[in-house]
Amino acid sequence: MSKIIAIANQKGGVGKTTTTINLGASLGVLEFKTLIIDADPQANATSGTGLNRKDNKLSLYDCFINETGITKTIQSTSVPNLDIVPSHLDLVGAEVEIINTPNREKILKGAIQVIREKYKFILIDCAPSLGLITVNALTAADSVIIPVQCEYFALEGLGKLLQTIKIIQARLNPSLTIEGFLLTMYDSRLNLANQVVEEVKKHFQDMVFSTIIHRNVKLGEAPSYGEAAIIYDVNSTGAINYLNLARELLQKHGMT
Amino acid sequence: MSKIIAIANQKGGVGKTTTTINLGASLGVLEFKTLIIDADPQANATSGTGLNRKDNKLSLYDCFINETGITKTIQSTSVPNLDIVPSHLDLVGAEVEIINTPNREKILKGAIQVIREKYKFILIDCAPSLGLITVNALTAADSVIIPVQCEYFALEGLGKLLQTIKIIQARLNPSLTIEGFLLTMYDSRLNLANQVVEEVKKHFQDMVFSTIIHRNVKLGEAPSYGEAAIIYDVNSTGAINYLNLARELLQKHGMT
Ligand SMILES: Nc1ncnc2c1ncn2[C@@H]1O[C@H](COP(=O)(O)OP(=O)(O)OP(=O)(O)O)[C@@H](O)[C@H]1O
Ligand SMILES: Nc1ncnc2c1ncn2[C@@H]1O[C@H](COP(=O)(O)OP(=O)(O)OP(=O)(O)O)[C@@H](O)[C@H]1O
Ligand SMILES: [Mg+2]
Ligand SMILES: [Mg+2]
Numbered sequence A, B: 001m002s003k004i005i006a007i008a009n010q011k012g013g014v015g016k017t018t019t020t021i022n023l024g025a026s027l028g029v030l031e032f033k034t035l036i037i038d039a040d041p042q043a044n045a046t047s048g049t050g051l052n053r054k055d056n057k058l059s060l061y062d063c064f065i066n067e068t069g070i071t072k073t074i075q076s077t078s079v080p081n082l083d084i085v086p087s088h089l090d091l092v093g094a095e096v097e098i099i100n101t102p103n104r105e106k107i108l109k110g111a112i113q114v115i116r117e118k119y120k121f122i123l124i125d126c127a128p129s130l131g132l133i134t135v136n137a138l139t140a141a142d143s144v145i146i147p148v149q150c151e152y153f154a155l156e157g158l159g160k161l162l163q164t165i166k167i168i169q170a171r172l173n174p175s176l177t178i179e180g181f182l183l184t185m186y187d188s189r190l191n192l193a194n195q196v197v198e199e200v201k202k203h204f205q206d207m208v209f210s211t212i213i214h215r216n217v218k219l220g221e222a223p224s225y226g227e228a229a230i231i232y233d234v235n236s237t238g239a240i241n242y243l244n245l246a247r248e249l250l251q252k253h254g255m256t
Helices: A016-029 A044-048 A060-065 A091-097 A104-118 A132-140 A152-156 A158-171 A191-207 A217-225 A237-252 B016-029 B044-048 B060-065 B091-097 B104-118 B132-140 B152-156 B158-171 B191-207 B217-225 B237-252
Strands: A003-007 A034-039 A082-085 A121-126 A143-149 A177-184 B003-007 B034-039 B082-085 B121-126 B143-149 B177-184
Touching (some): A003 A016, A003 A132, A016 A034, A016 A044, A016 A082, A016 A121, A016 A143, A016 A177, A016 A237, A034 A060, A060 A091, A060 A104, A091 A132, A104 A121, A104 A132, A121 A132, A132 A158, A143 A158, A152 A191, A152 B044, A177 A191, A191 B217, A217 B152, A217 B191, B003 B132, B016 B034, B016 B121, B016 B143, B016 B177, B016 B217, B016 B237, B034 B044, B034 B060, B034 B104, B044 B217, B060 B091, B060 B104, B091 B132, B104 B121, B132 B158, B143 B158, B152 B158, B152 B191, B217 B237
Parallel strands (some): A003 A121, A034 A082, A143 A177, B003 B121, B003 B143, B034 B082
């Protein structure tokens, strides 16, 4: 039975896509069959894993709008044991197109059922929004990883995100849990970063992953080659941080 | 007659809010009466200028939903000549609420007319999305500043943004122009950053502001005090960069 994890935070640029790609790649390298679902119309996870965004191939858009079976959209990546359901720019229109569909929040949950058995982990990369596609992701997910950039504005948005998660738990997905808060782009030389780490650990205590993702230029360079950091530069701090995150996640669920 | 400029890019975390606050503050300090409109439900521009987001005061939400006159929502900031129309978390629901309103894309344009004469500049901070509120901002604006973070993913999204701007120009706002592309979070020590700068300058040539905003921790610290960088630390690189940007903008329009 697979574990479905949404990677979500409506604050932009906090490391959602970078976390999805690199946690997914780490799980793949550790031989856990993993699927990334790119639920962001920007399709950064799609291009960051080496696929061409403008390809005419099927994407998540087709699952929402044309009721295409999700299996048909799945493509392999350059990482062993890692597949992806690509996104497409048209997904930005899907939110309006499904507004009057019955059970519009549960479309993704329904679509994923047929492939749950094939993967150990399914990671859903969300857009920087709390719109209908992200609601679909949180409704389909067993848990959610919340990347928190070590910046001031990133702290501010957490209240609203937790409020939305509570609403989803109450109305759409009672079993949704918070997998953890993941501190990202940490630079130990900056007071601001250290203050944010302290604040998040004080508020959320053992819900905060002990693995912290440091600011590391290799994590920024890797997607321009369509690669995960573990493929682009296996010895980089970024690759090592995400490998540690994968191990921490596996340990937590007794899967190592 | 005021100049209305939208600060937009659907890519998250590229420096939209930081640009709105600090360009606004620089114009205010140079004695050009300026208004910030916070069109992002995250309300980062609201808190970054020292207002309390959870206040019960009127916000942009009321202009969209309750047809409240925008004048009633305007609050002053700690910066001379700088006012703000605050945002509110409820704005996230406004996009669905106005879906069936006639001329739903022109609500903000209509609301702004009554105050155009009072300000030299009106800056609209957009959310990381191309939804209806951002479309309202682009329809109301004379021009748009596009912050481009010196990272790979930031380049990818530009095509979609330019496509959306063309559609807005064709259907809703023929006089919309691109004020310029603003390179942000530039770190001259990183190859990646230098490559992005080169790429953007090659593609967009004289549409790129010559002022480049360098990565500077003071720009990240200032909002936690509710201040613009020019107030928080006037000698910081960030404050100087944005003051130069304001001067470049004024020179371009013969207003110095
Ligand atoms: N730890 C890190 N060190 C250095 N750069 C990073 C790190 N994590 C992410 N980045 C870079 O920062 C930028 C923002 O990260 P990313 O795109 O993953 O965030 P996001 O939350 O997915 O953004 P969006 O809200 O637009 O979806 C990207 O250019 C990415 O390459
Ligand atoms: N030049 C800079 N140097 C250092 N930090 C910066 C700089 N510009 C912005 N930041 C910080 O980076 C983060 C992202 O910037 P900001 O919030 O302004 O981006 P945004 O595009 O408005 O994000 P969103 O898409 O969520 O609205 C913030 O925490 C901000 O303080
Ligand atoms: Mg992303
Ligand atoms: Mg912002």
